[in-house]
Amino acid sequence: MRWSLVVPAKRLGAAKTRLRPLTGGPADGGLHAELVLALLADTVAAARACPAVADVVVVTDDERAAATVRALGARTVPDEPDRGLNPALAHGARTAATGAVAALSSDLPALRPAELAAALAAAAAVPQGFVADAAGTGTTLLAAAGVPLDPRFGSGSAAAHAAAGAVPLIGDWPGLRRDVDTPADLTAAAVLGVGTATAALLPRLPRPAA
Ligand SMILES: Nc1nc2c(ncn2[C@@H]2O[C@H](COP(=O)(O)OP(=O)(O)OP(=O)(O)O)[C@@H](O)[C@H]2O)c(=O)[nH]1
């Protein structure tokens, strides 16, 4: 089974505010936006390199993010209907080229194509499945095969997805589970090994995460 992946990306300057301490605050010369973009680029590059993935669609109104992910082979769609993360994911899912669709977090710089392939293979066995983040409370992948994607991302989304009938997918997928919300998360991702975009940025951070 091959999958369409939907990746959300709000405007770079507005995203991932918990990472702002890493780049020195609002007057950082655009470094925060570069960091958010690097996390997205490494996530999309790993997804595009996964043989189980037919199509990557990034839901964004950020022109720089759109140009970067298109250069990596992803498609983009506008950030509609402008009602937050879950409606944006549902909108992206409706444009999918396949009947198997998964929402993937945009902040997975340590993602490996092989672990994404393994998680999608596990997801193919159930109508809806999800991968919890490293903390166990959030979600990094929500997959739907033959049924509409029903995204419930946000605080406590692992429990919300389980309550909606999605099956927790279990496997040794540390890069897939390692989303980067905080400086400590970036350190943990660096220990696993991050993609080229994030690796190039780490030495430029005034307060290095790793
Ligand atoms: N396209 C799109 N992406 C969104 C939207 N809201 C959030 N996202 C993306 O979804 C991911 C998780 O979003 P949140 O959990 O709200 O995190 P965040 O606001 O980026 O980070 P913090 O400010 O640190 O809480 C990030 O990659 C965001 O870019 C939205 O309305 N549209």
Ligand SMILES: C=C(OP(=O)(O)O)C(=O)O
């Ligand atoms: C939106 C979510 O994650 P985060 O805020 O960690 O990006 C989530 O885990 O559902």
